[in-house]
Amino acid sequence: MQNYASLLSQAQVERIHEASLEILESVGLLVRNEKARQIFAHHGLHVDHETEIVKFPRGIIEEFRAQFPPSFTFRGREWSFDRTIPGDSPLVLTGSSAPNIIDPVTGYERRATSDDLARISHLINQLPGYDVFSIATLADDAPPGQFSLSRFYPSIRNTVKPVRANTPPEEAEDMLRLVYMIAGSESAFRDHPFVTFHYCPVVSPLTMDFDSTELLLFFKEQGLPSYFSIVPNAGLTSPLTLVGTLAQNNAEFLAAAVLSQMIHPGSELIYSTLPTVADLRTGAYSPGAIETGILHMGCAQMARFYNIPSGGYIGLTNSKINDAQAGYETGMSVVAGYLGGVDILNMGGLLDALMAFDFAKAVIDNDIAMMLKRIRRGFEFHEEELSLDLIAEIGPGGMFADSDHTLERMRTTMYLTEIADREPREQWQESGASDAQAKAMRRVKDILTRDNPTEFSPEVDAKIRSEFVGMISGVSMPPEGWKRSTSTSSKGRETRQERRRRLRENAATN
Amino acid sequence: MSEEIDITKLETPELLELIQDDLYDGLADEVVASVNELLARDMTPSDVLNKGLVAGMEIVGFDFRDGILFVPEVLMAAKAMKAGMEILRPLLIETGATQIGTLVIGTVKGDIHDIGKNLVSMMMEGAGFNVINLGINTDVDAFLEAIEEHKPDILGMSAMLTTTMTYMAVVIEALEEKGIRDQLLVLVGGAPLNDAFAEEIRADAYCRDAAVGVETAKKLLAIRRGQPG
Numbered sequence: 091m092q093n094y095a096s097l098l099s100q101a102q103v104e105r106i107h108e109a110s111l112e113i114l115e116s117v118g119l120l121v122r123n124e125k126a127r128q129i130f131a132h133h134g135l136h137v138d139h140e141t142e143i144v145k146f147p148r149g150i151i152e153e154f155r156a157q158f159p160p161s162f163t164f165r166g167r168e169w170s171f172d173r174t175i176p177g178d179s180p181l182v183l184t185g186s187s188a189p190n191i192i193d194p195v196t197g198y199e200r201r202a203t204s205d206d207l208a209r210i211s212h213l214i215n216q217l218p219g220y221d222v223f224s225i226a227t228l229a230d231d232a233p234p235g236q237f238s239l240s241r242f243y244p245s246i247r248n249t250v251k252p253v254r255a256n257t258p259p260e261e262a263e264d265m266l267r268l269v270y271m272i273a274g275s276e277s278a279f280r281d282h283p284f285v286t287f288h289y290c291p292v293v294s295p296l297t298m299d300f301d302s303t304e305l306l307l308f309f310k311e312q313g314l315p316s317y318f319s320i321v322p323n324a325g326l327t328s329p330l331t332l333v334g335t336l337a338q339n340n341a342e343f344l345a346a347a348v349l350s351q352m353i354h355p356g357s358e359l360i361y362s363t364l365p366t367v368a369d370l371r372t373g374a375y376s377p378g379a380i381e382t383g384i385l386h387m388g389c390a391q392m393a394r395f396y397n398i399p400s401g402g403y404i405g406l407t408n409s410k411i412n413d414a415q416a417g418y419e420t421g422m423s424v425v426a427g428y429l430g431g432v433d434i435l436n437m438g439g440l441l442d443a444l445m446a447f448d449f450a451k452a453v454i455d456n457d458i459a460m461m462l463k464r465i466r467r468g469f470e471f472h473e474e475e476l477s478l479d480l481i482a483e484i485g486p487g488g489m490f491a492d493s494d495h496t497l498e499r500m501r502t503t504m505y506l507t508e509i510a511d512r513e514p515r516e517q518w519q520e521s522g523a524s525d526a527q528a529k530a531m532r533r534v535k536d537i538l539t540r541d542n543p544t545e546f547s548p549e550v551d552a553k554i555r556s557e558f559v560g561m562i563s564g565v566s567m568p569p570e571g572w573k574r575s576t577s578t579s580s581k582g583r584e585t586r587q588e589r590r591r592r593l594r595e596n597a598a599t600n
Numbered sequence: 601m602s603e604e605i606d607i608t609k610l611e612t613p614e615l616l617e618l619i620q621d622d623l624y625d626g627l628a629d630e631v632v633a634s635v636n637e638l639l640a641r642d643m644t645p646s647d648v649l650n651k652g653l654v655a656g657m658e659i660v661g662f663d664f665r666d667g668i669l670f671v672p673e674v675l676m677a678a679k680a681m682k683a684g685m686e687i688l689r690p691l692l693i694e695t696g697a698t699q700i701g702t703l704v705i706g707t708v709k710g711d712i713h714d715i716g717k718n719l720v721s722m723m724m725e726g727a728g729f730n731v732i733n734l735g736i737n738t739d740v741d742a743f744l745e746a747i748e749e750h751k752p753d754i755l756g757m758s759a760m761l762t763t764t765m766t767y768m769a770v771v772i773e774a775l776e777e778k779g780i781r782d783q784l785l786v787l788v789g790g791a792p793l794n795d796a797f798a799e800e801i802r803a804d805a806y807c808r809d810a811a812v813g814v815e816t817a818k819k820l821l822a823i824r825r826g827q828p829g
Contacts, residue, residue: 489718492675497626500670514808586621593605593618 094431097387103395110341111148118145119296119345123303129352151344154351160397162358164222164252167284171251173221175399179433180466181221182459184214185406185440188227192448195569199446202227204562208244212542212566213452215249219459224254226439226447233560239264244564250544254286259304271554287316292342294327310353317360318346319402325368336388339365361393364403375443378407378419387430394431405437406444412451412527416441421458428462450530457509464505539568539575607637620656626676628683635684645691653684657726678726685728700728701821704746705756706738708767713760723810740774754817759790769801785820789813
């Protein structure tokens, strides 16, 4: 049983719920998508066809709220990577859809391409902190008509973890054909849908758009895994108070959630958001601000009130480079959100308010992700873990370092950071005096100059290529200037164990 | 694990490999058994030491440096090494072979911090040194007495506090007064120390951690032994 940090009392949570019902009942939502208006009308909501305003009687909301299912599952190409929240929380995802990338060789920002996405997916596949690859960038080289396929194909090809994708309406059918082909058949995909679709159907304040709403309807009708995020920006698209923004955010969430239940009763939901406060010194969009963390804590409380998982974009940064600001903005918000009970965190790899992906940032975020997961493990309280016998045995003035007890736990009690440096100063200087960014880039290079073990078979690729003419390659190649590394197997323990095994076999046969 | 292996049936080169593997895995009883087996095959104590134990601990050292082995594993290996050395040491003395060396070590007077010093002791034992650990709160007289008795190659001193580290100078001055300073290497360590401090108190070297301590001890001792007279 987890205990979460709560900033709101139970009475305040209920008041926010009430307030959002009030907003939906008296103000309503502007619903631009006609099909959505028809569905709302069909279920007895007040639809003004002139103004396109839909008002939600509270009884109807409460009726559908009772159907909200308590969990959500992300599935991967490999089943062992399937993750269900809240049981497997916290799940760490990449941030998504950045138009740009910090070039791993030159260090300069440029447009991201499908080749970049292949590398990013490859990297995320190999970093244990990440649970889901939410397609991190756009693909500037996408051929006409393959905008989303050019993002999706390099992504799915290079990871066996769950992929979160989206697509414009005109490519939705192609997207399904592609995933069926990868799965082997439509039914194979439906048995284990390894893609989760995601949309932002609500444009704050209180407006449902055309396309994203259309796609939400499409994937819910298809019965395929999908969810949506609510994205208010306090001071610009919602009130400049945190509670006012929370209430409006909650109203917008309920409206879209009710719509999804109308199409597909009992379909899975995540109370997913990216709530921000605009920095009104300039109007800057500031998803790295601590208020995003605070708002997420509030959303998590609302989600617990509705008994559904929560989370979304948290731990982003406004920093342009992978510096201290990038680290403290990500770190502060995700700890706040995690302690507040957030189940999913789209936190990895992005700089500059979702504008650019940075490989080294993704590696550092992996360390942060692993630290969050270490918090989740907590104290692992067991009577025997109190180690009273050991304390007595070692006694005053003794040493724990050379006991079997310590040996058995030396790799598991502590999360052994990949990037955070713990060497004495001299040793650190001797090994190049690298900062976290430099160390993270070495890790990136180490991963991306090796073959990706999760590639598709050539047959599947050939089939896809004949079906989708002009499809980008999707192969993860090291960036120009980086040589493929030949595997350097450390001779340490493995050779020794192998030798021991051989000796024992010989002993057995003699 | 290796108790399934009948060591009497192994060829000697295989047995030397096995000792190295058993050291690596910190299996003291197995190391002792193999040392005895090799001695029974008339291998010289010096060869058992160098081709078996020292070679094995070198691998442990490399893998520790490379982050493959952790501190507790190295300490387990050091314990296994120590167990093997206890058999070999009297034989080495008997045959007049060169000893790896003897270390007298203690945390200086006024200081009761000894985890670091104990780690150094164990790692030095792991490298084959004969270690006399005087414990905590060691004053000049206790150091001098131990030096008199054990005739060490190296004196190690440890301090955790800036208020106690100055006592190291008192000990070194006492060695100088007795005219025995030059017979010993003096290595010092502890959180507040640095190279400059070691130089100032006329120690031979400051060692920032146990692994460096072992390296420094081996290196300086080799230099000293390589020098005539």
